[in-house]
Amino acid sequence: MEREHAPVLIIGAGLAGLSAAMFLGLHGVRALVVEKHAGTARHPKARGQFPHTMQALRIAGVEDAFLAAQPADPGFTIKIAATTSGPVFHTILAGETPDFSAFSRNAWANVSQEKAEVILLERARELGADVRFSTKAESLEQDADGVTVVIRDLITGTAREVRADHVVAADGHRSPVREWLGIGRHGRGVLGEGVNAVFEADLGADFDGRNLLFYLRNPELPGGGGAFTSTDDRNRFTFGVGEVDDIDEQRWTELIRIATGRPDLEPKLLACNSKTTTSALVADRFGAGRVQLIGDAVRTMPPHGAMGGNSAIMDGFSLAWKLAMVVKGQAGQGLLDSHDAERRPYSEVLVEQQYANMVRRNSPHLADGTEAEPIDPAELILGYRYPDGAIVREADEDGALFENPAEPTGRPGSHVPHDKSTVDIFGRGFVLLADESTWDTKATEAAKALGVELPVHRVEDPARYGVSTRGAVLVRPDGFVAWRGEGDLEAALRTVLGR
Ligand SMILES: Cc1cc2nc3c(=O)[nH]c(=O)nc-3n(C[C@H](O)[C@H](O)[C@H](O)COP(=O)(O)OP(=O)(O)OC[C@H]3O[C@@H](n4cnc5c(N)ncnc54)[C@H](O)[C@@H]3O)c2cc1C
Structure with a gap:
C-alpha cells in the first residue's frame, strides 16, 4: 500500500475540519484534509456567525467574504406558530440581529453552512491545505511516534496509508474516530430523529429574501410539529418533521401545504428525506494522545441557539494555534491536552443551554425542572472563560466559566480586555502587554529561550x-x-506551552 506523511491529518471537511485547516494554514502548517463526500455541504444547515466567530474569521481574512455572502437583510425572525401563515403563538426574534455592539466591534453575519463551507474551503486551500474530497478514513492506529490512518479514494477505490504526526477528528456526530478510540459520550442522549426537505415556492413578499425560522406546532404534522427555514436563496426553503422513515414526494407536498397554511401551493421539491438527529451529548474526552476531536464529534445539541456551527468553527480556531506550536516543536503535549481541559467544560454548558432553549421554545412537555437557567447571550458568547488549561492559574482562581464581558477582569483564562484599537493585535501569536520598557528585554529573552516570538505592545493603563x-x-x-x-515571564510561558 502506498504511504505518505502529513504533519496534521484532518478527518472531515465540515465547518470544524475546514476551520481547523484554515487556521492551521494561518499558523504556517499545511494540513491534509480527507472528506468522504464529493464536496461541501449541499444543505443550508447551521446559519449565523456570532461576534466571537466573526473576530476569528476576521483574523483568517474571511470576514468580508462572510459579510458579502449573507442575505441583504441579515435580520432574523424566529416564531412559534401553527403554520407560516399563522396563527403565531410566540415571537422570539422579529427581524432583528442580536446587538453585541457594547462589547464587540464585530457584527454578526447570517451565512448558512452551505456558503460558509465554500468560503472556508477556498481560504484553507489558499493557505496551503490539501483538501481531498471523496476520500474516506477507514481505520486509525496510534503509537508513541505517530498515527497511521488508512484512507480510501472512493472514486478509484485505491487505499493508501497516511502516517500523520497528529490527527484532528472533525468527522461529525457519528465520529468513527471517536468510536475507534473508544471514547464514550454522556448527556441527555438522542432527543429525536427527523427528515428534511428542501423546496422552492413563491410564498410572497413577506418571505422573499428574509431570514425566517418557524417552529411549527400543529397536530396535522407528524409528531405534532416541524421546523421551517428560509435559505440564502430567494424562494428556497427547508422543512423538517420528526418522522424516521422516508416520506414520498406527494406526502411532502401535502405536509408543506399544511406547514405554510396554503392548500393550493405547488412546491418544487429539490431534495427529500435528508436525515437529522437531535441530541444533547458531550464526548467524555476531547483528545487522546496525538488525536484531538472537534465539532459535532465532541458535542451535539439541539439547534436552538446556533452554537453548533459557531462552536465548530471556534474549536478549529482554539485548537489550531496549539497544534501548530506542537508541530513546530515550540510546545509540548501539555498544550494539546489543554484542548480537552478548556473546550469540554464550556461545551457542557452550551449543550445544556440549547437543550433548555429547546424545551422552553418548542418542547414544553419535556420540562422537568432539570433545565439550565439561561445565561445572558453576551456572556455565553463573549464572556466564557478557561479557568483550567494553558494558563498560569492565580491563587484566588474561583473556576468561574463565565464573566460579564462589560466588566472584563483580565485574569488568566479570560478574554483579554480590548477595545477597537487593540483588538487587531491579537490572533496570530503571543503578545505581551506592558507599560514599562524593561519588559522589552524580558520578552526578548523569554522568547529566545523558548524559540517563539513575543512582541511587546505598550499599554498605558495596565490597571x-x-x-x-x-x-x-x-x-x-x-x-x-x-x-x-510582575514575576518570571519565561517560567510563565514555559508553563503555558506545556514544556
Ligand atoms: C438539517 C440541519 C440543520 C442544522 N441547523 C443548525 C442551526 O441552525 N444552527 C446550528 O448551530 N447548527 C445546526 N446544525 C448543526 C450543524 O450543522 C453542526 O453543528 C455542524 O455541521 C458541525 O460541524 P462539523 O464540521 O463538526 O460536522 P459535519 O458538518 O457533520 O462534518 C463532518 C464531516 O466529516 C465527514 N466524515 C465523517 N466520517 C468520515 C470519514 N470516515 N472519512 C472522511 N470524512 C468523514 C462527513 O462526511 C462530514 O462532512 C444543523 C444540522 C443539520 C443536519
Missing part, C-alpha cells in the same frame, strides 16, 4: 488588566490571558 504599572500581561494567540504579574 485595566488587573496589574500594576510594573506588571505585564501575557496574551495567547486566541486572545485569552495566559498570565499576568
Whole structure:
C-alpha cells in the first residue's frame, strides 16, 4: 500500500475540519484534509456567525467574504406558530440581529453552512491545505511516534496509508474516530430523529429574501410539529418533521401545504428525506494522545441557539494555534491536552443551554425542572472563560466559566480586555502587554529561550488588566490571558506551552 506523511491529518471537511485547516494554514502548517463526500455541504444547515466567530474569521481574512455572502437583510425572525401563515403563538426574534455592539466591534453575519463551507474551503486551500474530497478514513492506529490512518479514494477505490504526526477528528456526530478510540459520550442522549426537505415556492413578499425560522406546532404534522427555514436563496426553503422513515414526494407536498397554511401551493421539491438527529451529548474526552476531536464529534445539541456551527468553527480556531506550536516543536503535549481541559467544560454548558432553549421554545412537555437557567447571550458568547488549561492559574482562581464581558477582569483564562484599537493585535501569536520598557528585554529573552516570538505592545493603563504599572500581561494567540504579574515571564510561558 502506498504511504505518505502529513504533519496534521484532518478527518472531515465540515465547518470544524475546514476551520481547523484554515487556521492551521494561518499558523504556517499545511494540513491534509480527507472528506468522504464529493464536496461541501449541499444543505443550508447551521446559519449565523456570532461576534466571537466573526473576530476569528476576521483574523483568517474571511470576514468580508462572510459579510458579502449573507442575505441583504441579515435580520432574523424566529416564531412559534401553527403554520407560516399563522396563527403565531410566540415571537422570539422579529427581524432583528442580536446587538453585541457594547462589547464587540464585530457584527454578526447570517451565512448558512452551505456558503460558509465554500468560503472556508477556498481560504484553507489558499493557505496551503490539501483538501481531498471523496476520500474516506477507514481505520486509525496510534503509537508513541505517530498515527497511521488508512484512507480510501472512493472514486478509484485505491487505499493508501497516511502516517500523520497528529490527527484532528472533525468527522461529525457519528465520529468513527471517536468510536475507534473508544471514547464514550454522556448527556441527555438522542432527543429525536427527523427528515428534511428542501423546496422552492413563491410564498410572497413577506418571505422573499428574509431570514425566517418557524417552529411549527400543529397536530396535522407528524409528531405534532416541524421546523421551517428560509435559505440564502430567494424562494428556497427547508422543512423538517420528526418522522424516521422516508416520506414520498406527494406526502411532502401535502405536509408543506399544511406547514405554510396554503392548500393550493405547488412546491418544487429539490431534495427529500435528508436525515437529522437531535441530541444533547458531550464526548467524555476531547483528545487522546496525538488525536484531538472537534465539532459535532465532541458535542451535539439541539439547534436552538446556533452554537453548533459557531462552536465548530471556534474549536478549529482554539485548537489550531496549539497544534501548530506542537508541530513546530515550540510546545509540548501539555498544550494539546489543554484542548480537552478548556473546550469540554464550556461545551457542557452550551449543550445544556440549547437543550433548555429547546424545551422552553418548542418542547414544553419535556420540562422537568432539570433545565439550565439561561445565561445572558453576551456572556455565553463573549464572556466564557478557561479557568483550567494553558494558563498560569492565580491563587484566588474561583473556576468561574463565565464573566460579564462589560466588566472584563483580565485574569488568566479570560478574554483579554480590548477595545477597537487593540483588538487587531491579537490572533496570530503571543503578545505581551506592558507599560514599562524593561519588559522589552524580558520578552526578548523569554522568547529566545523558548524559540517563539513575543512582541511587546505598550499599554498605558495596565490597571485595566488587573496589574500594576510594573506588571505585564501575557496574551495567547486566541486572545485569552495566559498570565499576568510582575514575576518570571519565561517560567510563565514555559508553563503555558506545556514544556
Ligand atoms: C438539517 C440541519 C440543520 C442544522 N441547523 C443548525 C442551526 O441552525 N444552527 C446550528 O448551530 N447548527 C445546526 N446544525 C448543526 C450543524 O450543522 C453542526 O453543528 C455542524 O455541521 C458541525 O460541524 P462539523 O464540521 O463538526 O460536522 P459535519 O458538518 O457533520 O462534518 C463532518 C464531516 O466529516 C465527514 N466524515 C465523517 N466520517 C468520515 C470519514 N470516515 N472519512 C472522511 N470524512 C468523514 C462527513 O462526511 C462530514 O462532512 C444543523 C444540522 C443539520 C443536519
